[in-house]
Amino acid sequence: MKSLFHHIMLTLVALICLVPFLWMLSASFMSPGESARFPPRFFPENWTIEHYQTLFDRLNLSRYFINSVLISSAVTLLSLLVNSMAGYAFAKLRFKGKETLFKSLMAALIIPGQVTMLPVFLMLKEMGFINTYWAILIPGMASIFGIFLIRQYALSIPDSLIEAAKMDGATDFQIYRKIILPLCKPILITLAIFTFMGTWNDFLWPLIVLNDQDMYTLPIALANLMGEHVQDTELMMAGSVMTVLPVIILFILLQKYYIQGIMMGGVKE
Amino acid sequence: MSRIRTRSRWSSVVIFLGPALGAIGIFFVLPVLAAFIMSFTDFDIYSLGNWEYARFVGLANYSKLLDNPVFWQALKNTFYFVLIGGPLSIAVSLMAAMMLNSPLTRLRSTFRVVYFLPVVTTLVAVAVIWRYIYHPKFGLLNYFLSFFDVSPVDWLGDPVWAMPALILMAVWKNFGYNMIIFIAGLQNIPRDLYESAMIEGASPWQQFRYITLPMLAPTTVFITLMTIIGYFQFFAEPYVMTQGGPLNQTLSIVLYMYQEGFRWWNMGFSAAVAFVLFLIIFLATALQMRLQKESTH
Structure with missing residues (x-):
């Protein structure tokens, strides 16, 4: 009962x-x-199924879909590389000021990201990156949270393993490539899902830096649709399905890794 | 052995840390400093073309801000969201976590996935759905309430109800995230604590009050902190749902900052808004840590 x-x-x-x-x-x-x-x-x-037909035939949905896939994959790959290297350095390299540097990075987390939007926009504009995918790729390539996740995970790799490799004459890069990366695979998958979904769902930053309709990602295209076809509820619902379906499928397939990442982020510090 | 204990080569440190720290330095630290300086200038749309048009104006942006009723409205709305929405979402997360974690629960991972689904979905799409749920004429919510003889409410158009409607949607969308962290915390509480409490005849409420809550305290502190920081940055929901309306009743600080900066290009003023928010978050975080310290001593 x-x-x-x-x-x-x-x-x-x-x-x-x-x-x-x-x-x-x-x-x-x-x-x-x-x-x-x-x-x-x-x-x-x-x-x-006419709304789906309209989306694909008239409203160029496949284009936005491909844009979203490409930009999310590119940001994911680049940020995996950059963050895993830094996470490894913070976990296993020995250098002066490491702890201080890491703590200041953590403290920076309380600064709201929106503070930086205006200056970053101006900077990218000066560099000529506005209305290119570089404007999403470059600022997205390093994340404090990502570095933190990888470092926490890499800390659990025993030092003896690394020391043994050093005895055999392995360089730091070989250790990173042959020991750290393979052993960190679960957390790399976690970070990959976080980054991919984050970029896929992100809406504000792409809206600011992309002007050209052909370059739109799905969420901006959908927001645009909301403005133009506000009466066509069924059409907007079809657009929403196409936007959320990929992330829902990805999440259901890889939920183990996703949830593990949240738990790790929540347990320490 | 001694060779290994020594410091790593600087070249390695630079190669491995360089890209990340470089990117964070250029796209985070530098912009924060730049925004701080900008907040003391009258940087606007004319200065966009030629930076030399910007002049230092001292604290003028800040004093203009404090004189501006729209800013105070945005501040009030943000506190409304943090103080009502924050505790509500934490309470819902905790309840859901306890329900899932109960030994009675079957199909646990299925329920977990379902509860988590709103978290992973795209906000713009969620907004499309919820705008329709809140539709005054055809919406599901009014339809549901009509069974209880509640007359239709224009949820997003009514100045009184717009904010509660956004809070409800935000809690629905976000509670799964903190729920997962709470589950991790609950699983760390030894089962035998509950068993001996039950032998001594403790009621479920007593078990919750004297075992679950105290044992969960570190998790709750962490979650409260992150939720406060996150909820002060309330932005996306009003941006896609109401654009701050009706009558600025859902205008948040970040939305105000965004509108001043990217719609009207009052970038100096907008930067000042950002730093006031930063100051508030900083003080709230410090206050919470202080309270936490006092309660543990």
């Missing part, structure tokens, strides 16, 4: 989380105007 009540509560919360998404999916298959009725309908009366 107690267990039944418990599961009813669990299911209720699950429904609150799911209903908006299910309804989005359902509304995206409704014929035009069907969602603007009272009482609201949960299932389409006349199923149609």
Whole structure:
């Protein structure tokens, strides 16, 4: 009895989380105007895929989709490289001022990122990077959180392993390449998902630095659609499905790594 | 052995740390300093073309700010969001974590994935859905409330209800994140504590009050801190849902900063807004750490 009540509560919360998404999916298959009725309908009366056709044929959705995939993958790869190198250095290299440097990085986390938006924008403008993907790629390549995650994980790699490799004459780069990277694979996957999803979902920064419609990512294209087709609810729902579906699939496939990352971030410091 | 204990070669340190620190230096530290300097200038759209047009104006931006009722409105809204939305979202996260962590729960990982789904989804898409849920005529929320004889509310258009509507959506979207951290904290509490409490006849509430809460304290402190910092930077929800309206009732500090900076190009003024926010976050963080220290002694 107690267990039944418990599961009813669990299911209720699950429904609150799911209903908006299910309804989005359902509304995206409704014929035009069907969602603007009272009482609201949960299932389409006349199923149609015309909104998806409109998105792909007229509104260039595949282009934005490819843009999103490309830019998210590029940021992910570059930031994995840069952050893993720095995380390794903070975990395993020995140099003066390491602890101070790391602590100041952590302290910098309380500065709201929005403070930097204006100067970074001006800087990129001077460099001629506005309206290019460099404007997203370069500022996104290092992240304090990413360095922190990798460092925490790499700290657990025993020093004896590294010392043995040094005895055999391995250079720091070989140690990074042959020991650290393979052993850090789980956390690298975690960071990759975080970065990929973060870039995929990011909306404000691309909106600021990209002007050319052909370069838009999915979220900006969707926001744009919201402005132009505000009456076409079903069309916007189809656009939303195309925007969230990839991240939902990615999350369900790789959720173990994602959740592990949040737990790591939450446990120490 | 002694050779290994010595410091790493500087060339290695530079190669491994250089790219990350360089990027953080150029795209984070330097801009923070630049923004600070800018906040004492009248940097505006004319200075965009030629930086020499910007002049130092001392504290003029800051005093203009304090005289501006819109700024105080934004400040009030931000505190509203932090003080109501913050505790609410932490409470929901904790409750969800305890429900999932209960030994009764079957299909635990399925529920966990479902609860987490709103966190990973794109805010713009979520906004499309929620704007429709809040629709005064066809929205699901009003439809649901009509069964309880509640007359339709224009959630996003009513100055009184717009902020609660954004808080509700933000809690829905975010609670899964802190929930995961709480689950990690709950799993670190030894089971036998509960077992001996049950033998001594402690009620579920007593178990929660005298075992769960104290044992969970470090996790709660961490979560409260991160939530406060995050919620002070309230921006995306009002940006996509209300643009700060109606009547500036959902205008947050960061949204105000963004509008002044990127819409009106009052960059000096906008930078001053950013630093006031920074100061507030800094003080709130310090205050929380102080309270935390006092309560543990």
